[in-house]
Amino acid sequence: MTIKVVAKHYVKPEKVEDYIDLSKELVKETLKEEGCIEYGLYQDSENPLILTMIEEWEDNKCLEKHFNSEHFKKIVPLMADLCENETEINVYNKIE
Amino acid sequence: MTIKVVAKHYVKPEKVEDYIDLSKELVKETLKEEGCIEYGLYQDSENPLILTMIEEWEDNKCLEKHFNSEHFKKIVPLMADLCENETEINVYNKIE
Known part of the structure; x- marks a missing residue:
């Protein structure tokens, strides 16, 4: 059975753009990994400082x-x- | 663009089974709704009292x-x- 990961971050107010920039390479490289079904960064619709990686993996070994x-x-x-x-x-x- | 919903619940220790039972009809019916891409209940791998609905919807109107x-x-x-x-x-x- 696949596993989901929800990694919720509270980013410093002046650092949101830098955080998003850094995430782009991470997302791009991670999506190439074996067993990675889903990996994307999401921003809370009410609080833009909440940035959450939502992931799905084949199994724990891949994670x-x-x-x-x-x-x-x-x-x-x-x-x-x-x-x-x-x-x-x-x-x-x-x-x- | 689609939206994701993460609804994280801390269930009372003696109520986990009842909670899961109730979720089954909710999941079954919700998956039939227009604009519902994903809707499933997940249990934290370390704390079984954390039960989280992870959802994806076409748009806010469907939600x-x-x-x-x-x-x-x-x-x-x-x-x-x-x-x-x-x-x-x-x-x-x-x-x-």
């Missing part, structure tokens, strides 16, 4: 590989520097 | 219609009674 990919290790720490401290990450299994 | 549907108005209040007070709902637009 682990993603965490160890060059693009993840290069770009994610730069994006994290632009966030407030309240990042919320959930890994989900579907209820069938 | 509004969903809020006014018979199945939504019948089932969602029953599900809400089984939750703690910390429900978090975000409506998202994709960053392209």
Whole structure:
């Protein structure tokens, strides 16, 4: 069964554009990864400082590989520097 | 552009099974709605009390219609009674 990841970030007000710019390479490279079904950045319709990556992966093994990919290790720490401290990450299994 | 909805619920410990049971009719009926691309209930892999509806809709108009549907108005209040007070709902637009 596939897994979903919802990674919700509260970005610093003056850093939203930089955050979005950085995300573009991450999204582009991640979509090429084995087992990546969906990977996109979304902005909350009411609070533009909430930027959330919504992801779907074939399985946990593919997600682990993603965490160890060059693009993840290069770009994610730069994006994290632009966030407030309240990042919320959930890994989900579907209820069938 | 489509919209995503992430509705994260903290369900009372003794109510998880009832919550999942109630969700089944809601999911089944909602998937028949016009403009519903995705609608599924997901359980956090670390905290089984976190149950989240992950949704995708053609547009806001379809989502509004969903809020006014018979199945939504019948089932969602029953599900809400089984939750703690910390429900978090975000409506998202994709960053392209």
